[in-house]
Amino acid sequence: MGSAYILGVYAQEESLLAAFRKLKEEKIEIADVFMPFPVHEVLQNLGRKSRITIVGWFFGFFSALAVLAFLFYTAVIDWPLNYGGKPSNAFPSFLVVTIVLTIFSITILSLFTFSMRAGLWPGNEKPIFHERATDDSFVILLDKTKVDTERAIRIMKETGAIEITEKQTGQKA
Amino acid sequence: MYNTEIRGPLILGNKSLGQITDDITSPLYARPKFWWLAGLGISSLMMLLGFWAIYVTISTGIGTWGVNNTVGWGWAIINFVWWIGIGHAGTAFSIFLLILRQEWRSSINRAAEAMTVVAVGCAALFPALHMGRIWNAFFILPYPNTRGPLWVNYNSPLFWDFIAISAYLLISASFWYLGMIPDFATIRDHAKSKVRKGVYGWLAMGWRGSVGEWKRYEGLSYILGGIAAVLVVSVHSIVSTDFAVSVEPGWHTTIFPPYFVVGAIFSGFAMVMTLMILLRKIYKLEDYITDRHMQNVAKILIFVSLIMGTAYLTEIFLAWYSGNRYEIFTFFHNRITGEFTVQFWIMFVCNAIIPQLMWFKKIRSNVLILFIISILINVGMWFERFNIVITSLAKDYLPSAWASYSPTFVEISVYLGTLGIFIFGVLLFFKYIPMIAISEVKAVNKYQIENRKSKGESKKN
Numbered sequence: 167m168g169s170a171y172i173l174g175v176y177a178q179e180e181s182l183l184a185a186f187r188k189l190k191e192e193k194i195e196i197a198d199v200f201m202p203f204p205v206h207e208v209l210q211n212l213g214r215k216s217r218i219t220i221v222g223w224f225f226g227f228f229s230a231l232a233v234l235a236f237l238f239y240t241a242v243i244d245w246p247l248n249y250g251g252k253p254s255n256a257f258p259s260f261l262v263v264t265i266v267l268t269i270f271s272i273t274i275l276s277l278f279t280f281s282m283r284a285g286l287w288p289g290n291e292k293p294i295f296h297e298r299a300t301d302d303s304f305v306i307l308l309d310k311t312k313v314d315t316e317r318a319i320r321i322m323k324e325t326g327a328i329e330i331t332e333k334q335t336g337q338k339a
Numbered sequence: 340m341y342n343t344e345i346r347g348p349l350i351l352g353n354k355s356l357g358q359i360t361d362d363i364t365s366p367l368y369a370r371p372k373f374w375w376l377a378g379l380g381i382s383s384l385m386m387l388l389g390f391w392a393i394y395v396t397i398s399t400g401i402g403t404w405g406v407n408n409t410v411g412w413g414w415a416i417i418n419f420v421w422w423i424g425i426g427h428a429g430t431a432f433s434i435f436l437l438i439l440r441q442e443w444r445s446s447i448n449r450a451a452e453a454m455t456v457v458a459v460g461c462a463a464l465f466p467a468l469h470m471g472r473i474w475n476a477f478f479i480l481p482y483p484n485t486r487g488p489l490w491v492n493y494n495s496p497l498f499w500d501f502i503a504i505s506a507y508l509l510i511s512a513s514f515w516y517l518g519m520i521p522d523f524a525t526i527r528d529h530a531k532s533k534v535r536k537g538v539y540g541w542l543a544m545g546w547r548g549s550v551g552e553w554k555r556y557e558g559l560s561y562i563l564g565g566i567a568a569v570l571v572v573s574v575h576s577i578v579s580t581d582f583a584v585s586v587e588p589g590w591h592t593t594i595f596p597p598y599f600v601v602g603a604i605f606s607g608f609a610m611v612m613t614l615m616i617l618l619r620k621i622y623k624l625e626d627y628i629t630d631r632h633m634q635n636v637a638k639i640l641i642f643v644s645l646i647m648g649t650a651y652l653t654e655i656f657l658a659w660y661s662g663n664r665y666e667i668f669t670f671f672h673n674r675i676t677g678e679f680t681v682q683f684w685i686m687f688v689c690n691a692i693i694p695q696l697m698w699f700k701k702i703r704s705n706v707l708i709l710f711i712i713s714i715l716i717n718v719g720m721w722f723e724r725f726n727i728v729i730t731s732l733a734k735d736y737l738p739s740a741w742a743s744y745s746p747t748f749v750e751i752s753v754y755l756g757t758l759g760i761f762i763f764g765v766l767l768f769f770k771y772i773p774m775i776a777i778s779e780v781k782a783v784n785k786y787q788i789e790n791r792k793s794k795g796e797s798k799k800n
Contacts, residue, residue, distance in 0.1 A: 198549045201550075202777075202778060203521075203779070203781040203782040204553040204556075204782065208550060209550055209553055209557075214551050214554055215554075216551070216558050218562065219558045219561065219562060222559075226566075237493055240481060240488075241490060244488065244490065247489070247492070249492055256493070256494050259493065260493055262499045262573075263502060265569065266499070266502050266503050266506050266570070266573060269566045269567075270502070270506040273509055273510045273563060273566065274509070276559060277559070280556075280558075281544075283555055284551060284552045284555040286545055288541060288542070288544055289541055289544070290544050290545035291540070294528065294547060295547070298528070299547065299548055300521065300527075300528045300529070300548050301356070301360045301528060301529055
């Protein structure tokens with residue numbers, strides 16, 4: 167089961183933005199936009215959400231608690247050792263380990279989350295719609311089944327697309 | 340966003356997006372040059388020597404080093420701290436400047452991060468070897484063992500050190516790799532050869548630059564950036580507690596954490612400058628790594644050098660002001676004068692005085708002089724670590740326990756070996772990884788074009 171897409175390729179960021187605004191205005195659903203660098207207006211207005219920063223905060227919060235609990239369990243409950251008469255629950259000096267291990271855990275957990283959510287892992291191959299989308303072109307992707315093709319193509323032409331093509335893929339975008 | 344026209348463009352030559360890709364990826368497609376192969380050969384020989392020395396160290400023992408009962412920390416710890424310091428640049432550079440939204444970082448951060456990863460790897464080698472019985476190194480992990488279970492001492496700076504270095508290596512490597520994903524995808528789509536397409540395609544992990552990918556990418560960059568900024572400060576603070584927590588004269592001071600962190604950033608930035616000057620010269624990247632970039636780094640170095648000078652003077656002043664005879668002895672009769680005079684003054688002149696020459700614009704804009712100064716700074720920083728580690732240990736409280744220290748051939752070889760690893764790593768980086776973050780430079784370039792356009796018009800932002 168494949169899907170058919172319409173691609174509008176733009177050479178300039180300005181024309182991409184013009185097309186993006188126009189398509190939005192005309193209520194034509196944009197499936198995705200491929201860019202060689204992040205254009206923030208597109209990122210903000212396409213309606214995709216990323217909760218990774220919020221998730222990252224929770225990773226930090228819970229790993230800090232977990233690390234502190236681990237330190238407390240091992241150093242105070244399981245096998246309290248007397249280090250020069252200092253208290254077993256040496257909370258202030260546990261903080262160093264807690265901070266660093268929290269950072270360690272946030273890194274690992276958010277990397278995995280990123281990998282899963284953004285669909286990026288070694289060897290993963292996603293359909294590449296246009297070879298120059300990572301080089302010098304911006305590509306707007308429309309799902310052919312969901313949009314009024316003629317109107318969309320007209321808008322793309324008006325806004326200065328250097329290339330408009332259709333593409334079939336085996337996978338969903 | 341705040342636009343200023345005084346500062347001029349960040350990337351020269353009015354590049355188009357395609358040109359940027361071509362310029363930065365062209366060294367990857369070119370055949371290796373003679374100097375590159377020669378460098379690889381020499382660094383391999385150095386590595387070979389290093390591996391031999393490591394073999395001797397492990398198979399025979401620490402007795403092959405020049406360390407003794409009095410001076411228990413020799414070259415291994417000096418070089419460990421030195422490498423970690425150099426390894427601070429990448430993260431300090433990309434992360435502090437990322438958080439401060441300094442756009443000029445974009446041309447430099449990739450190389451600085453690459454340098455960081457290699458340098459931290461070199462650094463980690465030393466404490467591992469210094470443990471002596473490296474096959475027991477896993478004892479430092481708090482794992483449920485059959486000895487009790489006896490857990491590790493969480494109050495010990497040596498344990499803090501271990502986790503800090505591990506975390507730092509992990510986070511700087513992942514930050515570096517994350518930044519490279521879009522560029523690997525660029526090479527995948529841009530390269531002609533099948534092998535390159537395959538390898539870089541595998542590394543790019545399916546990146547296409549879609550909205551969802553960019554959004555999460557930016558989110559993750561800020562998460563990693565934010566926490567790594569904490570780590571940059573804490574790693575070297577923790578390294579300094581290895582010293583400051585003890586009661587050696589010259590070590591037991593509260594100035595140590597900031598002093599170490601600043602010193603690390605100082606040597607790291609100097610190394611960045613050394614590398615950048617080479618890189619822009621060899622690969623003709625002067626349009627990307629402009630004179631202005633060099634000047635900016637030079638200005639940071641002046642400022643940090645002032646802090647270093649202040650730290651040195653503060654230490655000396657407090658030694659005198661405390662009235663503690665051991666402190667006074669260490670600083671006035673064992674560093675400024677005495678057995679280690681030469682090392683002290685090399686440190687002081689290279690770190691606190693020579694960089695001040697960069698106040699003059701003529702010197703600041705002369706790349707050759709900047710190159711020499713940047714190397715001198717790292718020489719000075721090596722001697723700073725020598726001063727800290729050796730002088731305090733050699734002569735502390737009991738004159739009967741005083742001893743001197745000189746490195747053996749094995750110790751020196753381990754150091755040469757890590758230099759070999761560093762050069763080898765950097766050369767591989769030059770050849771196989773885009774040296775400048777392509778996607779970031781494109782974004783910065785675009786911002787400039789907008790800036791140029793809005794000249795004369797009323798500012799929108």
